[in-house]
Structures are given as structure tokens and as C-alpha cells.
Amino acid sequence: MKNIFIAFLSIAFLATSCQSEKKPEKEKIVIGGKKKEKSPEFVLGEKLFKGKGNCYSCHRLDKKSVGPSVNDIMKIYKEQNGDIIGFLRQKKDPIVDPDNYAVMKTNFVRLEKFSDDELKAIELYMNEVTK
């Protein structure tokens, strides 16, 4: 009788512990009114843009702060088929706001330590948030 009771308890325990093990919902972003799952590259790009890269402190998504907004940057880069990674690697001249290039230049020392994949993730993030 005792054994049956213990068996019953463990079954009940297993059943509830399975239930509570909900899968975490994947984070979504809204693009053009549609929800889209964040790709791993997007998540990395966002993390770098707001964290290690410190880009967000000067670049808001849709309004100018210290630097131009991500929207404005991406609009010009798309129109002119610009090369963001080339710019971040100091191989391309500024095309958005050359008068304030000196302020942006202060980031290049830090950016030298970023891998190509990290820069690609930042570019993808900037691209996706403005679509």
C-alpha cells in the first residue's frame, strides 16, 4: 500500500513538473506591422549595438541624438548603396554627416577589436530595425 502511494506521488510530481516546463517564447520584432522572429544574428547585433559597441548612446532608432538616427543612416546607405562595414573599418568615407565625422571617429579604436562577424551582426541589426 505504501509503495502504491509513493508511486502515485511520483507520477503526480512528474506530471506537474512537465507542465511547468514551458518553452521560453522566442523574442519577436515588428517589421512593417508584421511580427518576425529575431534571428541569432539580430540578437547578437542588438546586444553589440546597445552593449559593447555603445552605439545606442549616440544613435537612437528614429530620432537624431548625438549622431544621426539609425533610420536616417540606413536610408542614406540604402539609397547610395553604402558599405557600413567598410565605414566601420575606416576604409570608406562618411556619407551621412561628414561635418560631425570627428565625433564618430572616437569609436574606431573600440571597433578595431570587433570581429567581422560582429560588424556584420551590427549591420544586419541596423538594417532589420529600419525595414
Ligand code: HEC
Ligand atoms: C559618441 C557618439 C557616437 C557613438 C558612440 C557612435 N556613433 Fe556613429 N556617429 C556619430 C556621429 C556624430 C555621426 C555623424 C558623423 C558621420 O556621419 O560620420 C555618426 C555616424 C555614423 C554612421 C554613418 C557614417 C557616415 O557614412 O556618415 C554609422 C554607420 C555609424 N555612426 C555607426 C555607428 C556604430 C555601429 C556605432 C557603435 C559601434 C556608433 N556609430 C557609435 C556618433 C557616434
